[in-house]
Amino acid sequence: xxxxxQTPKHLITATGQRVTLRCSPRSGDLSVYWYQQSLDQGLQxxxxxxxxEERAKGNILERFSAQQFPDLxxxxxxSSLELGDSALYFCASNPxxxxxxxxxxxxxxxxxxx
Amino acid sequence: xxxxxxxxxxxxxSEEAFLTINCTYTATGYPxxxxxxxxxxxxxxxxxxxxxxxxxxxxxxxxxxxRKETTSFHLEKGSVQVSxxxxxxxALSDYSGAGSYQLTFxxxxxxxVIP
Numbered sequence: 586x587x588x589x590x591q592t593p594k595h596l597i598t599a600t601g602q603r604v605t606l607r608c609s610p611r612s613g614d615l616s617v618y619w620y621q622q623s624l625d626q627g628l629q630x631x632x633x634x635x636x637x638e639e640r641a642k643g644n645i646l647e648r649f650s651a652q653q654f655p656d657l658x659x660x661x662x663x664s665s666l667e668l669g670d671s672a673l674y675f676c677a678s679n680p681x682x683x684x685x686x687x688x689x690x691x692x693x694x695x696x697x698x699x
Numbered sequence: 700x701x702x703x704x705x706x707x708x709x710x711x712x713s714e715e716a717f718l719t720i721n722c723t724y725t726a727t728g729y730p731x732x733x734x735x736x737x738x739x740x741x742x743x744x745x746x747x748x749x750x751x752x753x754x755x756x757x758x759x760x761x762x763x764x765x766r767k768e769t770t771s772f773h774l775e776k777g778s779v780q781v782s783x784x785x786x787x788x789x790a791l792s793d794y795s796g797a798g799s800y801q802l803t804f805x806x807x808x809x810x811x812v813i814p
Contacts, residue, residue, distance in 0.1 A: 619800060628804040643801065685750045687745040690743045
C-alpha cells in the first residue's frame with residue numbers, strides 16, 4: 586500500500602456520460618498530480634494541484650476538470666466521454682514542489698467507455 | 700519541451716542474465732532523473748533517482764548513472780530474477796513555471812524474465 590488511495594478501481598460507462606475519479610494523497614503530501622496512461626500515448630501529465638490551488642496544466646482536455654479540496658483529496662471530472670478516453674488514470678502525490686522529489690502513485694482507476 | 704526516449708521492448712531475458720535498458724533525455728535545464736517500475740495491475744513505484752551529473756542511483760540491485768555528456772540514464776542490473784518482470788519507466792523532472800515541476804515519462808520498457 587503506497588498510501589495514495591484512488592477510487593473506484595474500475596469504472597465502465599457509456600459515451601457521453603460524466604464520471605468523477607477520486608484521489609486521497611499520502612498523509613502529509615500537499616501536491617497531487619493526475620496522469621492518464623494509455624497504450625498509444627504512454628503516461629501523459631494532466632494537471633497538478635498544490636495545497637488546494639492549481640499549479641500546472643498538461644495535456645488536459647477541456648472536457649476534463651479537477652479540483653483539490655481543503656482536506657487535500659482531489660477529484661478528476663471527465664465529461665462528454667468518448668471511446669478514446671478509455672485509459673488508466675493515476676493520481677500521485679508528494680509533500681513539496683521540488684524537482685528532486687519523486688512521486689508516490691496510487692494504483693489507478695481503469696476507465697472503460699463503451 | 701523536455702522529453703525522454705527509452706529503448707523499445709519487450710525485453711525477454713533468462714534468469715541471472717545482465718539487464719540494460721537504455722534511456723536518453725532532452726532537456727533545456729538540469730533535470731533530476733528517475734526510474735520507476737510498474738508491476739502488473741499496480742501503480743508506478745520509484746525505483747531509483749539521481750539529481751545531478753555523475754550521481755549514481757541504486758536500489759534492489761538496479762543502478763543508473765546520470766551522464767550529462769551523453770544525456771543518458773541507462774538502467775542496469777547484474778543478475779535479473781523472475782520477480783523483476785515488470786514495465787520500467789525512465790522519467791525526468793520538468794519545470795513548468797510558477798515554481799512547479801512535473802515528471803515527464805518515457806513510454807516504458809516491458810521486461811519479462813523466464814526461469
